[in-house]
Amino acid sequence: MLTHFMRRGLLAAAASLTTLAAGPEPQRGDQGAPAKGPHDPMRDAENPDLLTPPATDHGTVPNLRFSFSDAHNRLSSGGWAREVTVRELPVAKEIAGVNMRLGAGVVRELHWHKQAEWAYMLYGQARITCVDGQGRNFVDDVAEGDLWYFPGGLPHSIQGLGPDGCEFLLAFPDGAFSEDSTFLLTDWFAHVPKPVLAKNFGLPASDFDGVPPKELYIFPAPVPPPLAQDAVASPQGAVPTTFKHQMTAQDPLRTPFGAVRITDSSNFPIADEIAAALVELQPGAMRELHWHPFADEWNYWLSGQGRMGVFASSSNARTFDFRPGDVGYVEKSNGHWIENTGDTVLRYLELFRSDRYSDVSAEQWLALVPPELVSAHLKLPEQALAGLRKAKQPVTG
């Protein structure tokens, strides 16, 4: 026999299951109406601020989000690569990103490209190599939370180490970059006549019989020995400034609401074309209202979930929801904020095509001009004016 309360509980559970199956509805107060046509409840549930935007959203703001899950994945022997560029996210003109996985021993082959390459290790361990125009070399190992940076045009490679290779994010200071059109060692040598290769290296032409007829790109190879046994000494010496930086080992700026680590050419001197911030927000915490005066922001969502509100002037504003593996974009000078909407720590990267990180804080700005002037605009109570913080609070809540 079901009691009245048990029956009511079951009905409530059934109702919430129905809601879950149907997904959220495009309704806010007396605005909107339930969706009746074809729609995707899973995507609606992931993007509540698109389906039912805050009432403050208005006007035309271009799309500012693209998920690596919606990008073509190029599968190769032992690894894969996918990219989010201006072709996937048209607003993203200043930076393009690549997400790549290499199994143990698997090599992203020796190559170069016009653009500089900035990288963040997402998982595992890798060995990276690079040589500069003066014949100085760099060979080192990187692990989760480490960065590397190769200046534009310099030849480099990445190889997954044991036990399970690596996964990483690459960023290039050019939205039109394509991972599919880099200069590959094997592609080049396949397009040089064998007698020319022989003459160049002073070797018999038959020594080049094993050169692959087309590019390898990502391919399996034996896991290399420990670094000390694998490194080559250059008579010209090593590169004068390291191409590696341990970003997560940096002491963060910490507040009760989260933490921020900034890495740019001030603490990673070689990185003169990409500046970065790694932001951690506790549940409910916020990256404060701010903007970047000199460069667009390309952000990459590492863990947790959140939403970002962007103000594009002329009454235009739009809010987007983000999950791990998403890319977000904010054009320079557009005001924005990010809020952790989940129940776990939100971690994301902010990247800029710049040698220096720079932002303008809305609160700091208002705290550093005459209070009467601020009051004349916002009608804030006197106590609120007096409490405006003159020091930046990048993470708040």
Ligand code: MN
């Ligand atoms: Mn590269």
Ligand code: MN
């Ligand atoms: Mn920002």
